Amino acid sequence: MKFIISSTTLLRGLQKVSGVLGTNNTLPILEDFLFEVNDDKLKITASDLETTISVTLATTKADGAVVIAIPAKMLLDIMKSLPDTPVTFTVDGTNIEIFAGEGKYKLIGHQSDEFPQIPVMDNTTSLELNSALLVNAFNKTLFATGNDELRPVMSGVLFEIKKDNITFVATDAHKLVRYRRNDFKSETETSLIIPKKPLAHLKNVMPEDEDVAVNVEINDTNIKLEFDDIVLICRLIEGKYPNYEAVIPMQNPYKLTIERKSLLNSIKRVSIFGSKSTHQVRFKITGQELLLTAEDLDYSSEAKERLTCSYHGDDIEIGFNSRFMQEMLSTLEPERIILELSAPNRAGIILSEKSDDDPEDVLMLIMPVMLTQ
Numbered sequence: 001m002k003f004i005i006s007s008t009t010l011l012r013g014l015q016k017v018s019g020v021l022g023t024n025n026t027l028p029i030l031e032d033f034l035f036e037v038n039d040d041k042l043k044i045t046a047s048d049l050e051t052t053i054s055v056t057l058a059t060t061k062a063d064g065a066v067v068i069a070i071p072a073k074m075l076l077d078i079m080k081s082l083p084d085t086p087v088t089f090t091v092d093g094t095n096i097e098i099f100a101g102e103g104k105y106k107l108i109g110h111q112s113d114e115f116p117q118i119p120v121m122d123n124t125t126s127l128e129l130n131s132a133l134l135v136n137a138f139n140k141t142l143f144a145t146g147n148d149e150l151r152p153v154m155s156g157v158l159f160e161i162k163k164d165n166i167t168f169v170a171t172d173a174h175k176l177v178r179y180r181r182n183d184f185k186s187e188t189e190t191s192l193i194i195p196k197k198p199l200a201h202l203k204n205v206m207p208e209d210e211d212v213a214v215n216v217e218i219n220d221t222n223i224k225l226e227f228d229d230i231v232l233i234c235r236l237i238e239g240k241y242p243n244y245e246a247v248i249p250m251q252n253p254y255k256l257t258i259e260r261k262s263l264l265n266s267i268k269r270v271s272i273f274g275s276k277s278t279h280q281v282r283f284k285i286t287g288q289e290l291l292l293t294a295e296d297l298d299y300s301s302e303a304k305e306r307l308t309c310s311y312h313g314d315d316i317e318i319g320f321n322s323r324f325m326q327e328m329l330s331t332l333e334p335e336r337i338i339l340e341l342s343a344p345n346r347a348g349i350i351l352s353e354k355s356d357d358d359p360e361d362v363l364m365l366i367m368p369v370m371l372t373q
Contacts, residue, residue: 001037001062001063001064001065001066001090001091001092002061002062002063002088002089002090002091003037003040003042003059003060003061003062003063003088003089004059004060004061004062004086004087004088004089005042005057005058005059005060005086005087005089006084006085006086006087007079007082007083007084007085007086007087007100008084009057009058010042010057010079010087011076011079011080011082013042013044013055013057013229014033014044014072014075014076014079015076015205016053016055016205016230017033017044017045017046017053017054017055017230018033018046018072018076019053019200019201019204019205020046020047020048020051020052020053020197020198020201021046021048021072022048025048027049027114027116028110029069029110029114029115029116030047030048030049030116031071031072031073032069032070032071032072032109032110032115033045033046033069033070033072033075034046034047034067034068034069034112034115035066035067035068035069035070036066036067036112037059037062037064037065037066037067038062038065039062039065040058040059040060040061040062041056041057041058041059042056042057042058042059042062043055043056043057044056044057045115045118046072047115047116047118048197049116050195050197050198050234050235051195051197051198051201051232051233051234051235052116052118052119052232052233052234053198053201053230053231053232053233054118054230054231054232055229055230055231056229057229066091067112068091068094068096068109068110068111068112069109069110069111069112069114069115070096070107070109070110071107071108071109074107075107078098078105082100082101082103083101085100085101086100087099087100088100091109094108094109094110094111095108095109096108096109118233119221119222119233119235121217121219121222121224121233122219123219123220124217124218124219124224125188125190125217125218125219126215126216126217126218127161127186127188127216127218128213128214128215128216129166129184129213129214129216130209130210130211130212130213130214131206131207131208131209131210131212131213131214131227132208132209132210132212133166133181133184134202134206134214135203135206135207135208136179136208136360137157137168137179137181138157138168138199138200138202138203139203139331140168140177140179140331140362141157141168141169141170141177141179142157142170142196142199142200142203143170143177143327143331144170144171144172144175144176144177144327144364145157145170145171145172145196146171146172146173147172148172148173151173152237152239153193153237153239153240153241153242154171154172154173154242155195155196155237156170156193156194156195156196156199156237157169157170157193157194157196157199158170158191158192158193158241158244159191159192159193159194160191161186161188161189161190161191162186162189163185163186163187163188163189164182164184164185165180165181165182165184166180166181166184166186167179167180167181168180169241169244170196171242171244171365173367174321174324174366174367175324175327175328175364175365175366175367176244176247176248176364176365177328177331177362177363177364177365178244178248178361178362178363178364178365179360179361179362180360180361180362180363181359181360181361182359182360182361183359190218191241192218192223192236193236193237193239193241194223194234194236194237195234195235195237198232198234201232202225202232205230206227207227207228212227212228213227214226214227215227220236221235221236222234222235222236223236247347247365248347248349248363248365249342249346249347249349251342252340252341252342252349253313253342254285254311254312254313254314254316254340254341254342255311255312255313255338255339255340255341256285256290256309256310256311256313256338256339256340256341257309257310257311257336257337257338257339257353258290258307258309258310258336258337258339259335259336260329260332260334260335260336260337261335262307263290263307263329263337264326264329264330266292266305266307267281267292267322267325267326267329268326269303269305270292270293270294270303270304270305270322271294271322271323271326272294272303273294273295273296273301273302273303274294274295274296274301274303274322275294275295275296275297275298276296278321278369278372279321279322279323279324280294280319280320280321280322280369280371280372281293281294281319281320281321281322281325282294282317282318282319282371283316283317283318283319283320284315284316284317285309285311285313285315285316285317286315287311287315288308288309288310288311289306289307289308289309290306290307290308290309290311291304291305291306291307292304292305292306292307294322297372313341316341316343316344317344317371318341318344318348318368318371319344319368319369319370319371320348320366320368320369321366321369324366325366328350328364328366329350332350332352332362332364333352334352334353334354335353336353337350337351337352337353338350338351338352338353344368344371345368346368347365347366347367347368348365348366348368349363349364349365350363350364350365350366351363351364
């Protein structure tokens with residue numbers, strides 16, 4: 001059996017699905033791409049048992065149908081090194097020959113029946129989202145997910161779908177992000193927890209375009225997302241997500257408004273001189289002035305920077321993890337942010353300064369660290 005495809009088209013397709021490939025696979029077949037050729041269409045699938053993603057590409061001169069698993073790394077490496085040229089594949093059993101220009105490359109594939117079966121989606125709830133909303137939500141939330149194997153629900157992102165909004169939540173118990181869109185409408189209400197690995201891959205392959213519709217199907221165990229030529233199915237994380245609303249302090253009498261980039265750059269600079277174990281940066285707010293301090297007593301290094309701000313409340317001194325603070329400020333976009341505080345031992349809330357009719361609602365929570373005297 002033989003088929004022809006452009007090397008650039010094939011490489012682009014392989015890269016769209018390669019993000020789910022694992023490195024420490026228990027099954028050798030998971031290190032392969034599954035190729036299915038039929039009627040001048042090539043469907044490429046990759047899986048890690050939890051997530052399966054496929055892309056469909058156009059081929060030419062396919063003289064039959066074939067299904068075979070091909071070693072992923074070898075195929076990716078050769079396609080990356082080829083110029084834009086037609087590539088001919090010939091498949092005879094598990095023997096594969098690739099012809100490109102004056103080159104001929106031989107490798108051994110594997111029987112397709114060893115490849116994981118794609119889950120069948122029954123009893124699903126369907127809805128439609130746009131890719132720009134999803135990419136924005138992933139950018140805002142994925143960094144805040146946890147890595148604690150004892151609390152698997154925190155290693156994913158919570159999707160809360162209601163009739164008049166959609167909310168995405170991520171937390172690792174030290175920081176929390178709630179991203180809500182109030183311009184979303186749905187006929188059904190549901191909530192689910194999606195692992196971060198497939199979402200991180202989707203963020204990289206999904207177009208940031210309002211016009212690209214993403215068709216979503218959900219049941220009790222899986223979610224399916226389909227857009228353009230890509231289909232992704234992944235297993236949901238089982239369990240109950242923490243009551244995140246309960247940890248968000250509602251009474252925050254102290255409010256600091258400041259330019260986001262100025263604060264971010266100052267934290268980056270002073271943290272260079274801070275402790276590499278605690279990553280502590282001290283916020284001392286007096287009047288309309290913010291004093292940032294970081295120090296490492298072991299190496300006798302210290303840095304201080306003063307910033308002007310708009311502040312309403314009593315003078316306060318509070319410590320935060322500089323890495324977490326930088327992550328949060330980097331993902332926000334507005335010129336100015338609002339930091340709401342209540343006490344040195346209570347969480348701080350970071351909000352974007354926005355207009356009342358803005359449908360995007362972003363709230364970030366960061367726990368304080370104990371100040372070293």
